[in-house]
Amino acid sequence: MTLRDPNARRLLGRLRDVMAGGGSAQDRLDRVTILIAEAMGTDVCSCYVQRAGEVLELFATCGLTQTAVHHTRLRVGEGLIGEIAALARPLRVADAWAHPAFAYRPETGEEVFKSLMGVPLVRGGRVIGVLAVQNRETRDYQDIEQEALETVAMVLAELLAGSGLIPRDEVGPAVGNAVLPLRLEGTILNPGIGLGTAVYHQPEVHVTKLLGDDPESELARLRAAMTEMRESLDSMLAASAKGPSEARELLETFRMFADDAGWISRISEHVRAGLSAEAAVRKVDDEMRLRLSQVSDPYIRERLHDLEDLANRLLRHLTGERGTAAKSDLPEHVILICRTLGPAELLDYDPARLRGVILEEGSPAMHAVIVAKALDIPVIGRLPGVFQRIAPLDPVVVDAEHGQVFVRPGEDVREAVLSGVLERNQRRELYHRLRDLPAETRDGQRISLRINAGLMMDMENLAETGADGVGLYRTEIPFMARPSLPSVESQTHLYRRVLELAGDKPVVFRTLDVGGDKLLPYWQSQPEDNPALGWRSARITLDRPAILRQQLRSLLRASAGRELRVMFPMIATVGEFRLARHILDLELAREAAHGTPAPERLLVGTMLEVPSLVWQLPALVRERLDFVSIGSNDLLQFTFAADRGNPRVAGRYDPLSPPVLSMLRRVVEICDDAQVPLSLCGEMASRPLDAAVLIALGFRTLSVSAPSVGRVKQALRSVDLGVLRPYVLSLLDLPHTSVRDRLNNFGRDIRLALD
Structure with missing residues (x-):
């Protein structure tokens, strides 16, 4: 039976008439199950309704034992009916008893029935029950039969909601007469x-x-x-x-x-x-x-x-x-x-x-x-x-x-x-007064404080915050906001506009960083067990160099006659950086052959966010590498094997722990020895205490979220590195999980300005 058959449409009409007709709501639902079983040629039709507490109750049946109605209950996720409700999708099984999720309820008398097809009853995007049919013999239900049952279920769900059979607070939002805070x-x-x-x-x-x-x-x-x-x-x-x-x-x-x-x-x-x-x-x-x-x-x-x-x-x-x-x-x-x-x-x-x-x-x-x-x-x-x-x-x-x-x-x-609103406004006023002052420590060490950006509106924060530039421009966000891959022309226009809004302040463009939790709808990708460690970021663009070449071509054209700073994300080996740099060289040669004006100055860097690259850093800085930017978010989650998006493990490590501080100090030493500029972007730099510790470790460039510029600048301007630096370095060899409390207490002692 398909819904285009006259019989099927007649069934829908009869369902509507029954539910709108006389008799009790229970009588009408009983007649509905009989109608469906007859129309679909099945031995059983049953309607289960989800009650409060994630329980599915048998509300009506044609074919099962009638005494089971309102007595048989299954938890959501229990049995085939519970699985349909839990997964919110249809299920067809030729031999229900052989299915691993089957749960037998002897009071229903269903032992004589072999096959089952069920669909969720859905209303307002919420599963409110399950409609199921069964047959004595083994039966391979067809797609057109499932389609018919799904449409019947859709109509039945709407009729059930207005029938009075289910308490209103169990089919939709309901608010009690609560008056307490x-x-x-x-x-x-x-x-x-x-x-x-x-x-x-x-x-x-x-x-x-x-x-x-x-x-x-x-x-x-x-x-x-x-x-x-x-x-x-x-x-x-x-x-x-x-x-x-x-x-x-x-x-x-x-x-x-x-x-x-x-x-x-x-x-x-x-x-x-x-x-x-x-x-x-x-x-x-x-x-x-x-x-x-x-x-x-x-x-x-x-x-x-x-x-x-x-x-x-x-x-x-x-x-x-x-x-x-x-x-x-x-x-x-x-x-x-x-x-x-x-x-x-x-x-x-x-x-x-x-x-x-x-x-x-x-x-x-x-x-x-x-x-x-x-x-x-x-x-x-x-x-x-x-x-x-x-x-x-x-x-x-x-x-x-x-x-x-x-x-x-x-x-x-x-x-x-x-009071909090007033205090927040006062802090904003204070930060605004700091806007034109340098991020300079009390003992005269100048820090370059930049912002992270990814939207055109973020560029307005350069003037608003007084930041020194854009330390990280996430180019993937415009890709994610479009229904198809942006053309070279549209990318060129975007990047040129970003540079125009930045004026004489530097902008570091990170090439496309997608995959993991940032997938594009127009790229087909196979599901991965661990996407954060899978085919993502530079691994995608190096495997699909045409995408990277188009983006680099756009960046080169947009920065003609200007300075261009570009860095590659998720680089795990020196070989990957060499390959990315080679692709950039190909585009430089291509544009030169076409007579396109070159950037006035080209600086090429890499994100350091994979621990393996830390141990290859001495070799990496001998490459044609102009700068390194640490992505603290990924680097820390990979270092501790703790998914930062999982609340059950995200709090198990602290950036202000001896192993992290020791690793960061080692990176600073290698880059300083090779005279390769180093910066850090990520949540760690956006917290005043963490930012002060980073400066004590030797960082001189931080890139933070725009709302954090004021409070980080306030903290840095209160730091005396001659006092803080020796104390931070004294903590590196401690066997502690975190030294945050010690640093907080020391910060108060030296009057470090923390919110």
């Missing part, structure tokens, strides 16, 4: 502090029309809604012309998703199969969310947020329902509560009213967070169950300096927060 902890996505009133960003779009009587008419409605949505996005693009440039670029990328042929085609197929336009959009959205939510690649997961944004917009155009909260009357100060958020949705709001954003999901790489950084809006993410804990109009404090959310805070908390 509450403190929650999440992940800092953009630092800052905000106080305001909770506003739910996304009112649910109710899909009441599930089936289409005339597919051609439904397709016409779909096309009209698509046109309206595109026009709305085009208007938003025009209005963003005066906003932050990077926000506009991200919005342009987002607009391109609206023309994605695959997305539109899948929706259209479901309409032709008998669903209404609204139900087809909802079904494709649920399918995509379930499939991609299983993917570990953060880039793909964050692009999912953009597609969800589009689906919600399209549904609002189809249903005529009011848009997001951005279109309603907002409080003066808004704390936006979202499950997730697209960049266009964030730009819908008046930034003057937004005091903070709380995301149930989210990551630093998502487009909405990048836009929030440009608008200086605090963001906290990865806060599950936020809709169960925060009610609309609750007073809320977002403390994205410490990763905390205070709901219904008392006066003491409010006063402390307001």
Whole structure:
């Protein structure tokens, strides 16, 4: 049976009639299972509903023992039914008893049934149950049968949600009548502090029309809604012309998703199969969310947020329902509560009213967070169950300096927060006064303090912070913000613009550093057990030299008549550096043959982030190497074999430990002896105490996040190296896990300026 068969569409219509008809909700669900079993030619049809506590309860069945209804329960992940719910994907088995996940429940009488096919019941991207069919004989269920059951399940999920069979708090967000103060902890996505009133960003779009009587008419409605949505996005693009440039670029990328042929085609197929336009959009959205939510690649997961944004917009155009909260009357100060958020949705709001954003999901790489950084809006993410804990109009404090959310805070908390905001503003004023002063120690040692950048908006921080240049420009970020590989022309334009904004200050361009947790959607990559140690960074571009040659060609053209500083990431051996340098030489020769003006000065360096390169450093500095930049984030996680993205192990080591300090001191000595300039970029340099210790070890160039420039400069200007240096060197041979406490105490004794 396929959904294009008249019988299948008739089944959907009968399901709708039964659920909307008379009798108790339980009677209607019982009749539904009978209808499905008859229509699909199966001996059993059962409906399991997920209850509170991650438990799946048998709610109705045709074919199993009736006394098992409301008595048989399986945990999510237990048995075949539990596995379907846990993985949120269909399962077809010709011999269920032979499957390793099979769990027998004798009260159901299912011992006479051999084969099983089940699909998740999904609503709003959340599994609310499982719909399963079974047969006595061994049966290889076909794709078209699975497709039919999935569509029936989609319709059944919507009908179940409105039937009253499941308590409302078990099928969607619900907030109790809590009035007591509450403190929650999440992940800092953009630092800052905000106080305001909770506003739910996304009112649910109710899909009441599930089936289409005339597919051609439904397709016409779909096309009209698509046109309206595109026009709305085009208007938003025009209005963003005066906003932050990077926000506009991200919005342009987002607009391109609206023309994605695959997305539109899948929706259209479901309409032709008998669903209404609204139900087809909802079904494709649920399918995509379930499939991609299983993917570990953060880039793909964050692009999912953009597609969800589009689906919600399209549904609002189809249903005529009011848009997001951005279109309603907002409080003066808004704390936006979202499950997730697209960049266009964030730009819908008046930034003057937004005091903070709380995301149930989210990551630093998502487009909405990048836009929030440009608008200086605090963001906290990865806060599950936020809709169960925060009610609309609750007073809320977002403390994205410490990763905390205070709901219904008392006066003491409010006063402390307001004091914190005042203190933060005062620190900003202090740092602003330091902007034009050099990063120079008390005993006259001048330090070059630079910023890390990767977006055009970051270049504005050069003047704002008074930094000496860009010590790390991450060229991969523009690659990640585009749906296809950028051309040589577009890269050349970007790099030239970066150099223009930098003026006479140096910029160090790091070549493409992708792979690991930074995958590009237009590059096919095989899953790896340990991607951080796998095919990534320079390993990719050296294996695919055409990509590296195009990027180097763009950099050479952009810097014609200027200075060009370029470095290669993830270099593990001297041989890899030689190969990368050879590819650069090929491009230099190519451009010269074409008469392209060369850079006025060319400096070539490498990132030092693989421990193997530390032991080859004496040989490396004898190569044509102009500088070395330590990437402390990767170097430390590889040194300690501890994934810095895994909270269970990330805290097991401390950069301020004797082995790290000894290793860094050795690198300084080798580079100094060879007169090769050395710098360090990464989180270690952005912390005032760590930065002071690095200077004591001999570093004279640090590259930090732009918000850290002021506090690091303040600390460095308070350092007397003649006092700090001997103390730091005295700690290198200690057998301690960390010497941070000792350094903190010593810093207080010598009046080191630490926040």
